[in-house]
Amino acid sequence: MTDPGGQSPRERYRAQVRAEIKRHAWEQIATAGVAALSLNAIAKQVGMSGPALYRYFASRDELITTLIRDAYRSLADTVRAASHSGADLIGLARVIREWARSDPQRYFLIYGTPVPGYHAPDDTTKISFEVMTVLLEVCGAVSADKPATPFDAHLETHREWAFGHPAEATTLHRALSFWTRLHGVLSLELAGHFTGMEIDPDLLIADELNALLAQ
Amino acid sequence: MTDPGGQSPRERYRAQVRAEIKRHAWEQIATAGVAALSLNAIAKQVGMSGPALYRYFASRDELITTLIRDAYRSLADTVRAASHSGADLIGLARVIREWARSDPQRYFLIYGTPVPGYHAPDDTTKISFEVMTVLLEVCGAVSADKPATPFDAHLETHREWAFGHPAEATTLHRALSFWTRLHGVLSLELAGHFTGMEIDPDLLIADELNALLAQ
DNA sequence: TGTACATCAGTGAACGCGCGTTCACTGATGTAC
DNA sequence: TGTACATCAGTGAACGCGCGTTCACTGATGTAC
Numbered sequence: 355m356t357d358p359g360g361q362s363p364r365e366r367y368r369a370q371v372r373a374e375i376k377r378h379a380w381e382q383i384a385t386a387g388v389a390a391l392s393l394n395a396i397a398k399q400v401g402m403s404g405p406a407l408y409r410y411f412a413s414r415d416e417l418i419t420t421l422i423r424d425a426y427r428s429l430a431d432t433v434r435a436a437s438h439s440g441a442d443l444i445g446l447a448r449v450i451r452e453w454a455r456s457d458p459q460r461y462f463l464i465y466g467t468p469v470p471g472y473h474a475p476d477d478t479t480k481i482s483f484e485v486m487t488v489l490l491e492v493c494g495a496v497s498a499d500k501p502a503t504p505f506d507a508h509l510e511t512h513r514e515w516a517f518g519h520p521a522e523a524t525t526l527h528r529a530l531s532f533w534t535r536l537h538g539v540l541s542l543e544l545a546g547h548f549t550g551m552e553i554d555p556d557l558l559i560a561d562e563l564n565a566l567l568a569q
Numbered sequence: 570m571t572d573p574g575g576q577s578p579r580e581r582y583r584a585q586v587r588a589e590i591k592r593h594a595w596e597q598i599a600t601a602g603v604a605a606l607s608l609n610a611i612a613k614q615v616g617m618s619g620p621a622l623y624r625y626f627a628s629r630d631e632l633i634t635t636l637i638r639d640a641y642r643s644l645a646d647t648v649r650a651a652s653h654s655g656a657d658l659i660g661l662a663r664v665i666r667e668w669a670r671s672d673p674q675r676y677f678l679i680y681g682t683p684v685p686g687y688h689a690p691d692d693t694t695k696i697s698f699e700v701m702t703v704l705l706e707v708c709g710a711v712s713a714d715k716p717a718t719p720f721d722a723h724l725e726t727h728r729e730w731a732f733g734h735p736a737e738a739t740t741l742h743r744a745l746s747f748w749t750r751l752h753g754v755l756s757l758e759l760a761g762h763f764t765g766m767e768i769d770p771d772l773l774i775a776d777e778l779n780a781l782l783a784q
Numbered sequence: 785t786g787t788a789c790a791t792c793a794g795t796g797a798a799c800g801c802g803c804g805t806t807c808a809c810t811g812a813t814g815t816a817c
Numbered sequence: 818t819g820t821a822c823a824t825c826a827g828t829g830a831a832c833g834c835g836c837g838t839t840c841a842c843t844g845a846t847g848t849a850c
Contacts, residue, residue, distance in 0.1 A: 362814085363813090363814085364813075364814075364824090364825080364826090367826090368826090371826090384685070385685060385686075386684075386685055386686065387682065387684050387685055389604035389684075392802075392803070392804090393803080393804065393805090394802070394803070394804080395802090395803095402826090402827065402828085403827070403828055403829070404803095404804085404805085405805075405806080405807090405827080405828075405829085406826070406827050406828075408804095408805075408806090409825080409826060409827075413804080413805080414803095414804065414805095458683075459682075459685065462681075462682040462683075465756075465757070465760065465762070466677075466681055466682030466760070467602065467674075467677040467681030467682040467760070468673075468677075468759075468760045468761060469601075469602050469604075470599070470600060470601055470602055470674065471600075471601065479765065482762075503776045503779070503780075504772055504775065504776065505769075505772045505773050505775070505776035506776075508768075508769055508772050509768075512766070512767045512768060512769075514766070514767070515765055515766030515767070515768075516766075527776075530768070530773065531777065531780075533753075533757075534750065534753035534754045534757060534773070534777070535749065535750060535753055535777075536753070537753045537756070537757060538748075538749035538750055538751070538752045538753025538754070538756075539749045539753070541680075541752070541753075541756060542680070542748075542749060542752060544683075545680065545681075545682070545683045546683060547680070547697075550694065550730055551727070551729070551730030551731075552727045552729070552730070553723075553724075553727060553730075553745070554720075554723055554727075557719055557720045557723050558720050558745065558749070560719065560720070561718045561719065561720035561721075561742075562746065562749070562750075564718070565718075565780070565781075565784050566780075568784070569780050569783070569784060577847085578846090578847085579791090579792080579793090579846075579847075582793090583793090586793090607835075607836070607837090608836080608837065608838090609835070609836070609837080610835090610836095617793090617794065617795085618794070618795055618796070619836095619837085619838085620794080620795075620796085620838075620839080620840090621793070621794050621795075623837095623838075623839090624792080624793060624794075628837080628838080629836095629837065629838095
């Protein structure tokens with residue numbers, strides 16, 4: 355009899371194998387990028403034959419979709435945890451950067467080159483909004499006495515995306531700038547575009563965000 | 570007899586065919602991304618058999634390397650042209666954004682997800698520095714009376730990358746911030762991360778750069 | 785100008801490869817009486 | 818508790834495919850005397 359609310363042994367086993375498949379999939383992505391992800395290669399690593407994977411994932415695409423969802427989920431959880439332990443914007447940035455640096459290809463799976471034609475599953479935008487919600491909370495806590503810019507005015511009339519969040523335009527603006535400035539530095543760092551110039555991205559990010567708070 | 574300094578008919582023909590191959594390669598990349606680029610498919614479009622391509626490119630990798638180099642070259646030329654016709658930082662940003670939007674996958678070939686293990690040819694960093702040089706020129710023209718930040722101090726001791734350029738640390742800083750802020754907004758826009766929120770990236774970029782000049 | 789030769793673009797057949805995916809099957813694990 | 822049956826994880830063979838790349842070749846274009 356299955357423990358209601360719990361897991362039968364078979365379910366537990368399935369979950370374990372699924373997790374192991376994903377683990378090796380991430381390893382492969384970290385090593386050679388998503389494009390090189392091969393079901394047969396994963397199967398070999400897991401120690402079973404290729405077709406056996408189809409017990410766990412309907413197709414290569416479904417596996418990748420699951421990985422993308424997990425990446426979003428992990429990022430959202432990380433950000434929320436940091437916020438709950440009282441991180442300010444700079445602390446948040448540091449946490450996100452560490453998350454990204456621990457597995458650059460996972461970051462790029464979310465924020466990297468889009469594959470023309472491929473559309474991420476709908477629920478990822480929901481998870482993505484979780485991140486934005488945290489940003490809005492933290493940005494709302496910052497005192498705001500700054501001159502309104504043309505983009506602020508633009509935001510006053512285009513704020514449906516912050517659905518239900520009662521933030522002022524300047525708060526939305528700050529959250530957006532935080533996001534784009536951090537991503538700007540971080541993605542260039544991860545892609546190796548600072549190689550050769552001996553720049554400390556952490557300092558640059560801190561500076562970019564301090565300027566954001568001061569402006 | 571070959572016209573010295575000119576091109577023999579054969580050379581001219583070779584150059585034409587090479588150009589046509591590249592054209593179709595770009596089309597394919599725009600349609601399905603680099604990962605999907607196939608020599609046989611290109612050959613079919615050009616109207617010749619697969620092996621014939623090897624008269625023009627030694628391998629798939631060499632073709633891609635050439636495309637990457639061309640992308641860098643095109644960006645550098647675009648930026649330099651804009652600077653020569655007197656564009657300021659905001660104008661420069663607009664030009665770069667248009668360049669990127671005209672072929673997003675070309676932008677991502679330079680600034681997108683890196684393929685682990687792959688290293689761009691050395692000369693691309695040289696071309697990349699051409700872009701930085703223009704940025705430094707334009708940034709140097711901006712009057713600079715602003716408080717020094719920790720990152721400015723960091724730059725005073727880490728400025729070898731701006732090899733030979735006599736700019737002050739604040740100028741280097743401005744050029745870097747221009748680059749990272751623009752890339753932050755632009756790459757998110759091109760990857761479709763603003764879809765749904767009806768944001769005008771042009772306004773956001775202008776705002777980000779005005780803040781940069783005011784700070 | 786005409787002929788002999790070298791260069792070189794392009795072809796078609798073939799190679800080996802690894803891919804995602806299907807199918808019919810075996811054998812172990814869990815369920816019901 | 819023991820037996821009969823259903824569920825389901827995993828296998829091995831096979832499918833068709835398109836890939837990058839090589840090779841020996843044909844035929845046209847250019848070069849030299």
